[in-house]
Amino acid sequence: MRSMVAWLRALLAGLVLAATMTGVALSAELRMAVTTSFHNSGLADLLLPEIKKDIDLDVRLVVVGTGQALKLGRAGDVDAILVHSKMAEEEFVAAGFAPHRREIMYNDFVLLGPSDDPAAIAGATDVVDALSKIADAQALFVSRGDDSGTHRKELALWSNANIDVEKLDARWYRAVGAGMGATLNVASGMNAYLMSDRASWLKFKNKGDLKLLFSGDPSLFNQYAYLPVDPAKHPHVNAQSARDLETWLVGERGQSMIGDYTIDGETLFTPNASDQPQ
Numbered sequence: 001m002r003s004m005v006a007w008l009r010a011l012l013a014g015l016v017l018a019a020t021m022t023g024v025a026l027s028a029e030l031r032m033a034v035t036t037s038f039h040n041s042g043l044a045d046l047l048l049p050e051i052k053k054d055i056d057l058d059v060r061l062v063v064v065g066t067g068q069a070l071k072l073g074r075a076g077d078v079d080a081i082l083v084h085s086k087m088a089e090e091e092f093v094a095a096g097f098a099p100h101r102r103e104i105m106y107n108d109f110v111l112l113g114p115s116d117d118p119a120a121i122a123g124a125t126d127v128v129d130a131l132s133k134i135a136d137a138q139a140l141f142v143s144r145g146d147d148s149g150t151h152r153k154e155l156a157l158w159s160n161a162n163i164d165v166e167k168l169d170a171r172w173y174r175a176v177g178a179g180m181g182a183t184l185n186v187a188s189g190m191n192a193y194l195m196s197d198r199a200s201w202l203k204f205k206n207k208g209d210l211k212l213l214f215s216g217d218p219s220l221f222n223q224y225a226y227l228p229v230d231p232a233k234h235p236h237v238n239a240q241s242a243r244d245l246e247t248w249l250v251g252e253r254g255q256s257m258i259g260d261y262t263i264d265g266e267t268l269f270t271p272n273a274s275d276q277p278q
Helices: 002-022 036-040 043-055 066-075 086-094 127-137 149-160 180-190 198-203 239-250 252-260
Strands: 029-035 058-064 080-083 102-114 141-143 173-175 194-197 210-214 221-228
Touching: 029 036, 029 066, 029 239, 036 043, 036 058, 036 180, 036 198, 043 058, 043 239, 043 252, 058 066, 066 080, 066 086, 066 149, 080 239, 086 221, 102 198, 102 239, 102 252, 127 149, 127 210, 141 180, 141 194, 149 194, 180 194, 180 198, 180 210, 194 198, 221 239, 239 252
Parallel strands: 029 058, 029 080, 141 173
Antiparallel strands: 080 221, 102 194, 102 210, 102 221
16 A cells, blocks of 8 residues: 555656656646736736737736735745736836836726715815825725725825824725725725725725716826746746737737726726837
């Protein structure tokens, strides 16, 4: 019995080694950390089957906030990341965890809230004015509170309004520590204000009494970028497949599919692939 077990183990080890040496195990699959907002949009469901058809690559998504996605990249637990927090991305590249960042597409953030708009943000002059109105009214506001790209953007906007969220009354400012979909559900249930990316809002079904109340401020611009994890830092990553995926995303096929994706006639993302990595 022991000899049979030893033989099976040796056979399995030999098969794994052979697959690794021929590149079969590494070339077929890529792990990419993506934001919950990207995943919630439904765009991945459209792109991934076409990526498989076009370049024979199985992309396995790890759906997390931007902060966690960057941590996974730093640890070498994924081969690439797709996130939306430019400053954090540039720090990631500067630290040597990615050879570059490549802009892929953008949409925008929007402020949502109860249809009766008790803080009257629909008439705000800009996003700083809108957030100030919410704070002055102490109207219920739900924050993701999860170190995601959306959360980091929200914090920056509060800071622009000279408001320290750590000093806000927790009875009306609620940090839920959850992804975009879950945060939208909480806000819908509480009939509260929140900030969302437009794609997640358009895809979200459980809107309840929530309404899009404010958008269009240039400060709400939301750029997504692709970062391959640097094999110089983590030699085990599937660097070739990461390059192949980047080429597909910035190419005519990928950019066209991104731009053609709509819900109820509304475009969720605008493709804007940069000619060169940054």
